[in-house]
Each structure stands twice: as structure tokens, then as C-alpha cells.
Amino acid sequence: MNNNTSLPQNQSKEKPALKINKFVIGGVLLLAAVVVLVVTSLKGNAQYYLTIDELLASPPGEYSNVRVSGVVIGDTIEYDAQHQVLKFTIANIPGDNAVIEEMGGIAQVLHTASTDPSASRLKIEYHDVKPDLLKNEAQAIVTGHLGEDGVFYAEELLLKCPSKYEEGLPEQSQNSR
Amino acid sequence: MIANIGFGLLVITLVTSLIAVITAVYGVTSKTRAMLETSRLAALSTFPLLSMSVAALLALLLSGKFEYVYVYQTTSLSMPVYLKIAALWGGQQGSLLFWCWLLSGFTFIVLIRKWKQDHDLLPWVIVVTNITLFFFMVLVLFFENPFLKYYILYNGEVITSLFQPFHAITAHPTDGSGLNPLLRHFGMVVHPPMLYLGFVGFIIPFAYAIAALIEGRTDDRWLKATRRWSLMAWLFLSLGLILGSRWAYDVLGWGGYWSWDPVEISAFMPWLTGTAYLHSMVMQDKRGLFKHWNVALIILTFCLVIFGTFLTRSGLFSSVHAFSESQIGPAFFIFIAVMFVASLGLLLYRWSSLSSNYQIKSFFSRESAFLYNNLLFLAIFAICLLGVIFPILSELFTGQQVTVGPQFYESAAGPLFALLLLLMGIVPLTAWSTSSARNLGKTVWKPALLSLVFPILAVVLSAKNWIAVIAIWLAALVICVTLYDYIRSIRLRAANHHEPLWKAFLTLTTRNRRRYGGYIIHLGVALMGMGIIGIEFFQTQTQAMLKQGESLDLSGYTITYRDLQITDTPDGRNVAKAEISISRDNQELKVVYPRIDYYYDSEQAVTIPGLRTTLADDLYIILVDWEPVTSEGATIKVFRNPLMNWFWIGSIVAVIGTLLALWPSTIRKSIAKEEA
Numbered sequence: 095m096n097n098n099t100s101l102p103q104n105q106s107k108e109k110p111a112l113k114i115n116k117f118v119i120g121g122v123l124l125l126a127a128v129v130v131l132v133v134t135s136l137k138g139n140a141q142y143y144l145t146i147d148e149l150l151a152s153p154p155g156e157y158s159n160v161r162v163s164g165v166v167i168g169d170t171i172e173y174d175a176q177h178q179v180l181k182f183t184i185a186n187i188p189g190d191n192a193v194i195e196e197m198g199g200i201a202q203v204l205h206t207a208s209t210d211p212s213a214s215r216l217k218i219e220y221h222d223v224k225p226d227l228l229k230n231e232a233q234a235i236v237t238g239h240l241g242e243d244g245v246f247y248a249e250e251l252l253l254k255c256p257s258k259y260e261e262g263l264p265e266q267s268q269n270s271r
Numbered sequence: 272m273i274a275n276i277g278f279g280l281l282v283i284t285l286v287t288s289l290i291a292v293i294t295a296v297y298g299v300t301s302k303t304r305a306m307l308e309t310s311r312l313a314a315l316s317t318f319p320l321l322s323m324s325v326a327a328l329l330a331l332l333l334s335g336k337f338e339y340v341y342v343y344q345t346t347s348l349s350m351p352v353y354l355k356i357a358a359l360w361g362g363q364q365g366s367l368l369f370w371c372w373l374l375s376g377f378t379f380i381v382l383i384r385k386w387k388q389d390h391d392l393l394p395w396v397i398v399v400t401n402i403t404l405f406f407f408m409v410l411v412l413f414f415e416n417p418f419l420k421y422y423i424l425y426n427g428e429v430i431t432s433l434f435q436p437f438h439a440i441t442a443h444p445t446d447g448s449g450l451n452p453l454l455r456h457f458g459m460v461v462h463p464p465m466l467y468l469g470f471v472g473f474i475i476p477f478a479y480a481i482a483a484l485i486e487g488r489t490d491d492r493w494l495k496a497t498r499r500w501s502l503m504a505w506l507f508l509s510l511g512l513i514l515g516s517r518w519a520y521d522v523l524g525w526g527g528y529w530s531w532d533p534v535e536i537s538a539f540m541p542w543l544t545g546t547a548y549l550h551s552m553v554m555q556d557k558r559g560l561f562k563h564w565n566v567a568l569i570i571l572t573f574c575l576v577i578f579g580t581f582l583t584r585s586g587l588f589s590s591v592h593a594f595s596e597s598q599i600g601p602a603f604f605i606f607i608a609v610m611f612v613a614s615l616g617l618l619l620y621r622w623s624s625l626s627s628n629y630q631i632k633s634f635f636s637r638e639s640a641f642l643y644n645n646l647l648f649l650a651i652f653a654i655c656l657l658g659v660i661f662p663i664l665s666e667l668f669t670g671q672q673v674t675v676g677p678q679f680y681e682s683a684a685g686p687l688f689a690l691l692l693l694l695m696g697i698v699p700l701t702a703w704s705t706s707s708a709r710n711l712g713k714t715v716w717k718p719a720l721l722s723l724v725f726p727i728l729a730v731v732l733s734a735k736n737w738i739a740v741i742a743i744w745l746a747a748l749v750i751c752v753t754l755y756d757y758i759r760s761i762r763l764r765a766a767n768h769h770e771p772l773w774k775a776f777l778t779l780t781t782r783n784r785r786r787y788g789g790y791i792i793h794l795g796v797a798l799m800g801m802g803i804i805g806i807e808f809f810q811t812q813t814q815a816m817l818k819q820g821e822s823l824d825l826s827g828y829t830i831t832y833r834d835l836q837i838t839d840t841p842d843g844r845n846v847a848k849a850e851i852s853i854s855r856d857n858q859e860l861k862v863v864y865p866r867i868d869y870y871y872d873s874e875q876a877v878t879i880p881g882l883r884t885t886l887a888d889d890l891y892i893i894l895v896d897w898e899p900v901t902s903e904g905a906t907i908k909v910f911r912n913p914l915m916n917w918f919w920i921g922s923i924v925a926v927i928g929t930l931l932a933l934w935p936s937t938i939r940k941s942i943a944k945e946e947a
Contacts, residue, residue, distance in 0.1 A: 116634045121646065128650045128687070132657065135683035136675065143662060143672035161674050175896030175906040176816040189672065223895050223908055226453065226876045237676060250676065 141237055146186035146216045149240060161237045162246065163187065164216060165204045166253075168230025180220045180251075184234050185213040204231045220248040227253035274339060277327030278418040278433065281368075284320045284375075285408040287313050288401040295394040295401075307394055311382060314397045317404060318379035321372045328365060328417050332358050337444040340419040340431050341365055347449030347872065349842035354450065357459045361450050364417035366463065370580060371407045373471040374400060381475055381500075389496060395482030396475075403474060403577075406606050414599050452870040452877045458518030466511030466538055470576045472504025473545060477573035477614075480566050484617040489624045494555055494565060499933060501569075505549055506929045508542050513922045522879055528806070528918070531677035536655045537582035541575035543655065544568055547648035553785075554641050555627075557703075562625040563618065564645070570614040577607050582659075635711050637701040640694055647691050654683045681807075689745055692800060695793050696722075696748035699756040718755035722747040739808035746804065749797035753790050780931070788932025795925030802918025805888070814895070814908040826911050828890060829854045833862075835897055835905055845869040849894045849905050853883050865894040865907065889915040 141161040144152075149162050164184030171182040185207045188194055197203050207213050208231050218236055228234070228251075236248035291313035298306030328341070332355050337343045345358035345365065360366040378400040386393055411417070419431045421442035429442055450459070476497035483493035515535070516528040529535065548568040551561040581603035618625075631638040657664075658675045665673035700714040725747035726740045734740055765775035780787045815823045822831035834850040848866040852859055863881025870877070881892040891910040898904045 117631065117639065117642070120634070120643070124643070124646055124650065128653070128683075131683045131686060132654060135679045138682070139675050139679040140661070140673045141676065143674045173896065178814060178895065178906070178908075223878075223893060226878055229874055 143189070145189040146184065146214050148189070149216070149246075150214055154240075154242065158239055159237070160239065161235060162216065163189065163233060163235045165207045166228060166230060166232045166234050167208055167215070170217075171228060173224050175224075178221055178223060180222070180224050180228075181217065182228070182234075183215050183217050184236075185210065185215050187213075187233070200233065204233055217245045218248050218251075219245050220251050222251075225251060225253055273327045273330050274336075274418045274420070277324045277331075278416070280320050280324040280327070281408065281412055281418075284317050284324070284371075285405065285412055287317050287320065288405045288408060291317070291401040292398050292405065295397045299394045310394060310397055311386060314378055314401055315382055317375040317401070318372075321368075321375045325359070325368060325372050328368065329356065329359060332356070335447070337447045338420055338441050340421060341417045343421070343444055343447040345447070345450055347447040349872075350449055350455065351842075353457075353460055354455055357463075358450060360463045360467070361454060361459065362417075364411065364415040366467070367407060367411050367415050368417055369464075370467055370471060371404060371411060373467055374404050374407070374474060377471055377475055378404070385496070389479075389492075391486055392479060392482040392488065392493065392496075395485050396478040399478035399481050400474060403610075406602075410599055410602060414602070449872065452868070452873055452875050453522065455877075456518060456522055458514060458521070462511060462514040462518055464511075465507050465514055469504050469506075469508025469511050470538075470541065470580060472500060472507055473541065473569070473572050473576050475500045476504070477569050480569045481614060481617060484566065484614075484621050487621065487624065489562070489621055491555055491559075494552060498552065498556075499935075501545070501549060501552065502929065502933050505542070505545050506926065506933065508538070508545060509922075509929070510926065512538060512542060513919075513926075517919065521882075522877060531658075531680045533659050534583050536659050536680075537575075537579040540652055540655050540659075541572050541579055543648050543652040544572045544575060547645045547652075548572060550641055550644050550648075554638065558638060559627045559629050560631065560638060561642075561645075562627050563622065566618050566625065567615075568645075570611065570618065573614075574607050574611045577603065577610070581607070633705045633707065635701060635708050636705060637698060637703050640698045640701050644691070644694055644698075647687050647694070651684045651687050651691075654680065654687075658683075688800075689742060692742075692745035692749055692797065695797070696745065696752045699752055699790065715752065718751040719748060721755070722751040734809070736808050739804055742804045742808075743801070746797045746800040749793055749800075753793050753797075757787070757790055784934055785932045788928045788930075791928030791931060792925045793928075795921045795923070795928055798917045798921025798924060800921070802915050802921060805914025805917070806912045809913040810910060812908065812910045814906065816904055816906045818904045823907075823909065825890075825909050826888075827855055828860075828911070830890070830892065830907070830909055832905055832907060837897075843871050845871065847894065847897055849881075849897070849907065851881055851892055851907065853890055853892075863890075863892055865892045867894055884916050886916055888913040 141159050142157055143161045143163070144157070146162060146164050149157070149160065162184075165187050167183045167185060171180075173180050187203050187207045188197070194200055194203050197206070218234070220236070220238075233254040235252040235254070236246060237250040237252075238246060238248040240246050291310050294306045294310035294313060297303070298310055331339050331342050332346055333352070335342065335346065335348060337346075341362060341364050342358075345361040346355050350358070354361075358365065360369045378397070381396060382393065389396075416433060419433055420435075421429055421444070422432050422436055422439040423429055423442050424436065425438045430436070430439075432439075435441070449455075476493075479493040479497045483489065512535075515538075519530070520528045548565065551565050551568060554560040555562055555565050581600070631642065633639065658679055662672045662674050665671060696719075697711065697715060700718075701711060722744060726744040729740055729743050734743075761772060761775045761779055764770065764779050765772050768775065768778075770778070811826050813823055813825045815821075817823065817832035819832060819834065822829050824830070831852045831854065832849065833852055835847060836850075837845065837847045839845050846866055846868050848864050850862060850864060852862045854860055861883045863883055865881035866879050868877045868879065869875070878893060881894075883890040883892075889910075889912040891912055893908045893910075895906040895908050897906070
């Protein structure tokens, strides 16, 4: 716990410039390595985050790796457990947080979009275990690519569930006093 | 009634924290003792005040008063008592209140223990902690009030309000909606409090650093006074992260043990800077180096703690943790910005008086190893921060949101983690001040040679991924070098003092708790590294739909589906539990019961895997689906995670090491007493 070696006080006065340079070189090398790492990793792994409307409006093949968010339509969920093929449809929700707030919060937006027949929809296909949070009115965030058949092939599926209570009122409260 | 008291106490706390700040500033500037005493008492009283308010909320939660919004949202009749208590931090409002309570509690402890000793710094500590407390109390009172109630208006509309509106009656829901099923787990009891304890713990060293800057006490006192606080905060933060990943491992749906989720990263970032701080702290302590750096690191850590609290609660990012959306985002950003700019300004103001009179001389010295350790931690932190804010940055500059996934973090930060392992492997054998490559080589070659056994063994066992083999070697290097140095020191002491080895081990360890605590933490981290390498590089998996009695094979194991039972539980679940036997060479090893719990009220399933754990590998079996009518067939997915257990063992080792470093040194105390 105590110092193993005592610190000679006069050491600080002699300051060999060459050795300091080594640190500068080391630091610069490290920084360069980090920049290279970040840039190469970004190139391979960055995905555009689009709404369904934006994705459908883009020319085919524009994005090879893209992330899309939408609301899950519960009735469309199909799961083939034997082959672990999950299919469902999501409906467009706005991508802008400010717009979402304006429309009454994410829970309200999800609820409206899932019942709105005019909202554009996207079929999703995903090959893995069905996630627990996949249910009606959940927000799905899928990463993958749009196939030529118009189906979105997802490699990653993330789900968010706004809690029930945020829809405003507790059901039980209406029939009790 | 209880709620009114709870709310009233919050209002009083808000005012009290403001009084504490004002009287502290006035007391110091006018040198009025009475003012300082007032400030101390005000700051102290926030803790009992908030304790009573927390108790009031707990009483509401436990007694099931569903007319209160928070109680309705986070509890239900079917939830067991321990979860009702955990509901205190299960929602936005409660967790912010809990956060405030911890902060006031920590301030309370500091004031009780250190008022006389640090009388010049503590008024400013009060200022910093109580400004923070004030900010959070404003959030709790005006944006996220836990004591709101449901009212039914005359037109039948249900609203939430603190006070009874005109012509409205109280709504009385018969049951609450309860915590999200994924949160109904024992992990909920331990993971959030640990994380919060870690978060809030770092505020104390930050407050001391700011106090030292304001007072111009630019020596090491602030750092030494908060050394154990920092270590304790780091321990809790580490525990929070580890318990979180264990929870994620035990309940599917979270996505494994670590998924580079923005909220995970937001808790990981203060851990990274905090870890860098713990190391550079040693340098200031022993060598008087890195003085600016330490202040900068603790400022950064504080800001990241607030940022982390905000990210967890804001729902700003796509995350498995985003259970709530909230309006408090802008307030958080303003607070972080103000605190950051003010602290940085103070640091610049005191820049020249913080300079150190010692320079690092040798490239291979221990000092430079610490320097590179810090640079690496900061680089990893920068990568994490970039990844988290990349969607915002890209939208700002290109108008389109671009996100990055786990692969980005893995490929960008992975090599840096490898370098950290390399540093960790070398550092015990470097010398302070001067050390050359040749000297280092002389001491390091023996354990380095020994460590080659591990990668060679891996290759023999048919590891083909050369990155994995290098990673195994690095982790093995840490283990071998650390143990080698430890054993060498023990034998040296035993020889010099003519002691038996066990006694030499005990005295050495207890006399140099921080050093050997650090060694043990390093050993633990290297073991955790082995676990991560195992699951990341060598995981194998298979899946099949099986009829009763059928089996599938994976890496030498035979997994047989025996039976399935579907039952309804009294707490509102439908449980489908499969019975699956694991055997090898016709010998049954274990029977596991993977299951799916379906919660009727929230219409949600929770998948709980069956797990067989050994030191060599984990078999992780998930029930994917089953035939509803006949229950004759089931689809299962099996993962084999080699070495995964070492991740958990390593984390326990690291915790033991931290506790050792934290343990108060009785020898020191007795010396101090003799001197006094």
C-alpha cells in the first residue's frame, strides 16, 4: 500500500526531450489506430434509420442494410416454430420524436397507426426464435434489407412495448366508484 | 393521507436543499459559522425527509392503493411482496425519487463522518450535492410526481392529478396493471439499486473535486478523502452491470448477456471513465501525476452518470430498456451542459496550480503503462459515445438518421480491449520510474512462456479462429503474469522473514490491500475475458422440432425431449414447462426445464431457458414453441456456450478483489492513532 520506491525529488529537473517524444508518437499512433478502427467499423456496420414511408419511396436496391421502425399488427403474426420462420406486418409510424410528441406520445401513435388502414405497411420475415415482446401495438425496430418481393428480410429484431397504462385510463376504474 | 404527507415532504425537501445551497455559499463567503451550521443541518435533514417520503410511497405500494397512478402502473395484486418493494424503482417516478434518496443518504454519511475533518471543503460539497438534489427534486415534483391520483370527471373522463379537481371523484381500480412481466424477476430487486448506488456514489468524489477547485486546495486531499468512495461506487456500478447481464442470461428476451444496447452502454460509459479514474488516481497518489486528468475524469464521470440516468429514463433511444417515454429530456440536457461547462471552467481556472512537478521518464515504466491504460479506456469510451449519439449526429449533419449495431462496437472496441489485456499482463512486472524493454523482457519471459500453453491447448482442441487464439493468449498472459508476480513476492517474503508460505501470503495481502486487491480484480477480469471469448467465438447452436422421446445432438451432447406440462398458476400465468434430459455417452447428466410463462393480464410471454452449467461449457436450452393440443411435440433451440461460467466466476473474483482493496486498513488506523 505504501510506496515501494521513494520518489527522488530532483528527478523532475532533468527532462529528456527524446523520451517525451516517444509518448507523443505512442499517443498519436493510438489515436490513429482508434480513428482507423472507428472508420472501418462504421463503414461495415452503419445503417440508415428510415420510416416505412421513406423506405417504400426509395428506389429499389438503394439501401442494402437499413433499419426500419413500425408498429406490429397483432393479427398478422405467423410463426412456423419448426423452421423458426417468423412473419408479421408492421405499419408506418413517424420517425420524428417531435411529431410523435405532438400526436400524443408514442403509445398513442402506435395505437393509431395499428388501426389506421391508410398507413403504409411492410411485411417482415425473420428467422429466429420469436421474441417475447412481439405482440399487437408493440414497436418493432428491424434491421435488414427489402427484398425484390416487397418483403423485408430482417436480421435483427428489437421490440419496445409502451406500458399499457400510458394509454391513459385504467379500465377497472370505469366500473367502480 | 399518506400520499399527502409523502408529497408534502418532497416539497419541504426541495426547499431544504435550496436553503442548504444558499446558506453554504453565504456562510463561506461571509465566514459565518452559524450559516454554515444551518447549511449542514439543512443538508443533513434532506435524508430523513426523503426517507419518510420513500416510506410513504412504499406503504402505498405494499397496501395496493391502486387509485395512485404509480401504484397502479407498477404493482398488481398477484405480485409477490419483494416485487412490490422493487416497484419503488420499477417506474420512472419512483426511480427518480429513489435516486434522490440515495444522493441525500450519501451526503448524510459524508457530513456525519467528515464535517470536522474536511470543514473547508464540505460546504462546497453540500453545494454540489444539493444543487444536484434540487434539480432532481424539481423533476420529481413538477414532471414525474409519484403521488398522482386518478380522478373521474363529471363527464366520465379519467384524469391524473395531484389534487381533487372540482366535481370529480376518486377512481378506485380494483387491481393494478403491474410491472412488465420481463421485470418480474429477482434481478429487478438487485440490478437497478446496485446501478443507482454506483451512479450516485460517483457524485461524492465529484463534489469533493469541485470543492477543492473552488477552495484552491489543489493538493491530493480531495482525491485521498474520496478514494474509498470512488472504489465503492465503482464496485456497485460493476455489480449493477454484472447482475444486469446475469439477468439477461437467465431470462431470454433481453438478448443474451450483453447486447450493446444504448442503455447498457450508457451505464457502461461512466464505468469506463470511472475505471480510468481509479487507475490514474493511483498515479496522483504515488507519483503526483495526472492531476488535471483526474479532475477531468471525475467531471466526465459525473456528467455520464447524469446522462446515464437520463438515457435509462428518457426512452430517447431504441432499447430493450426503454419502458417509458418522458418529457424530461431537455431539462437533463440543460443540467448536464451547465454542470459540465461550470466544472470545466473551474478546472481551467485552477489549471496552473494543478501542474505536477514530475515527468514520466521511461516508456516501459509503470507510469507509462498507467498512462496507456487511461488512453485506452478513454478511447473505448469515445467509441461508445460515438455509437450512442451517432443517430443524432448523422441526423444533424445529413438529415438522415444512421444507427450502428453491436458489430460496430465489437469491431471498433474489440482490439482496444485486447490491448488492455496486454497492458494488464505486462504491468505487474514493470518498475516505477525507470524500466527498460530489456529489464521487462527478463522478468516477463517465464510467465509469458507458460501462458502460451493456453492458446496451444485451444488450437489442439480445434480452435481455428486466430483472433480467438490471440485473445485466449492475452487473457492467459494476465493470469500467468499476475499469479507469477504474486507467488514470487510471497516466496521472497517467506524467505526474508522466515515465515511459512501461507503466513507470508496473508501478511503480504493484508499489508498491500490495494495492490493485491487490484491483482485479484485483474485475475477476475481475465477470467471474465475467457468467458466472453468462449461465448463470442465458440458458441454452437442447433434447433429441432422433437416429438416425445426424440433427441438431437450438439457437440457430443444428446438432448432428449421427454415431456411437457401446461399449468395455470394462481398469479395469472400460463406456464408451459418442458422436461428435457441432457446426456453424454448414454449417461444422463441433468434434466432441465425450459419454460414459457404467458402472463394473461399483459398478454405477454416470458421465455426462461433451461441451463446446465459446468466449468467447461453451458448448455442453454430454450423452449421455442409447443403443440397446443396434444403437447406431443415441441421445438427447442440449444446453445452450447463454452467457458461461459468463467465469466461469472471471474466477476465474483473481481468483486472479492475490490472488497479487499476497500477493506479499511487497520494497520494504517493504528499508526494514525499512535501519531495522534
